[in-house]
Amino acid sequence: DIQMTQSPSSLSASVGDRVTISCRASQSIGDYLNWYQHKPGKAPKLLIYAASTLQSGVPSRFSGSGSGTDFALSISSLQPEDLATYYCQQSYSNTYTFGQGTKLEIK
Amino acid sequence: EEQLVESGGGLVQPGRSLRLSCTGSGFTFGDYAISWVRQAPGKGLEWVGFIRIKTYGGTTEKAASLKGRFTISRDDSKSIAYLQMNRLKTEDTAVYYCTRIGRYYYDNDEYYSFDYWGQGTLVTVSS
Numbered sequence: 001d002i003q004m005t006q007s008p009s010s011l012s013a014s015v016g017d018r019v020t021i022s023c024r025a026s027q028s029i030g031d032y033l034n035w036y037q038h039k040p041g042k043a044p045k046l047l048i049y050a051a052s053t054l055q056s057g058v059p060s061r062f063s064g065s066g067s068g069t070d071f072a073l074s075i076s077s078l079q080p081e082d083l084a085t086y087y088c089q090q091s092y093s094n095t096y097t098f099g100q101g102t103k104l105e106i107k
Numbered sequence: 108e109e110q111l112v113e114s115g116g117g118l119v120q121p122g123r124s125l126r127l128s129c130t131g132s133g134f135t136f137g138d139y140a141i142s143w144v145r146q147a148p149g150k151g152l153e154w155v156g157f158i159r160i161k162t163y164g165g166t167t168e169k170a171a172s173l174k175g176r177f178t179i180s181r182d183d184s185k186s187i188a189y190l191q192m193n194r195l196k197t198e199d200t201a202v203y204y205c206t207r208i209g210r211y212y213y214d215n216d217e218y219y220s221f222d223y224w225g226q227g228t229l230v231t232v233s234s
Contacts, residue, residue, distance in 0.1 A: 001171065034220040036152075043204065043224035044144075044152065049211055050218045087152050091219045094157075094168040096142065101151040 002026055002090050006099035014107045017078045021102045023071040023088035031067045032092035038101075039084045048073065049091075080106055109133040109223045111205050116228030119195055127190040127228060129205030134223075137161060137183035140208040142221060143190045145201040153201075157208060158188060195232045202227040 003026035013019050023033070031051035038044040046055045048064040051071055061076040075082055083106050088099040115127040129141060142157035156169035158179045167179045178191040188205060209222030 032218065036221070038152070043226050044221070045224070046209075046220050046222050049220040050213045050216075053211070053213055053218075055220075055222070085151070089152075089154075089221070095170065096154045096157070096221075098144075098152045098154060 001095050002029065002093055002097050004088055004090055004097050004099040006086075006088055006102050008102060009100065010103040010105065012105040012107050013078050015078055015080060019075045019078050019082075019104065021073045021086055021088075021104075023066075023073070023099050025069045025071075025090055025092075028068045029090045029092035032090055033064070033066065033071050034089045034091055035062075035064055035073045036087045036089065037082075037084045038087065044087070047086075078104075078106070082106070109207065111207060111223055111225035113203060113205050113225040113228040116203065116230045118231045118233065120234050121195060121197055121232055123195055124191070124193045125195060125230060127192070127203055127205075127230070129188040129190070129225060131186045131188075131207070134207070136186035140219075141179075141181060141188040142206045142208055143179065143188075144204045144206055144221070144224075145199075146204070146227075147198070147201040150201075155190070155203070192230070195230075197232050200230060200232045202229050 005024045007022045033051040035048040036044045052064040063074050085101045085103045110132045112130045143155040158167045181188045204227045205225045206221035207223040211218045
């Protein structure tokens with residue numbers, strides 16, 4: 001099975017900061033990589049698919065990059081409502097593995 | 108508006124069975140694969156499995172750790188997908204989400220992502 005590893009596990013940043021979360025796949029997955037935002041008590045929300053394509057309605061401060069085994073999710077200017085846990089997920093194989101999550105806290 | 112609603116969660120004893128339902132609305136249910144994802148207390152998201160559309164045989168894929176205990180099925184006439192959980196263990200305690208697997212086309216390629224999610228249903232396995 002393809003393993004997905006995110007770093008860091010948690011992150012604290014200030015409003016207005018640029019934030020980057022990394023995700024590494026255990027084998028090459030091309031650009032078959034999704035990012036999700038999960039706020040407490042809410043359903044997870046799709047942010048990015050195909051590694052870098054923003055889902056409709058997602059603010060442009062979110063961006064994704066990478067291909068092969070190394071990927072990143074960036075938030076250009078952190079907002080208070082971005083408090084959440086972020087997950088990467090591979091869609092290269094039929095097992096749709098998630099990373100372990102990165103908990104983003106606002107200072 | 109596309110919507111998914113889970114039901115059937117609750118408290119169940121170890122070793123017993125439980126069936127969760129996922130009812131879709133606002134889209135043609137039979138045109139989409141449906142997946143189940145769970146989140147144990149204090150843990151991350153864990154993919155459980157998915158069921159393909161009838162055009163692709165309605166076959167299923169499941170996480171290796173759950174094979175043999177969990178079964179996924181669907182009734183497109185009712186716009187419902189099911190997760191049958193047998194021989195439940197305390198470590199199956201989690202919020203269970205159903206999701207729609209959307210197909211997206213970009214740069215002449217096809218991509219799959221979990222584009223709509225239900226609010227989740229809590230399953231507690233305890234004696």
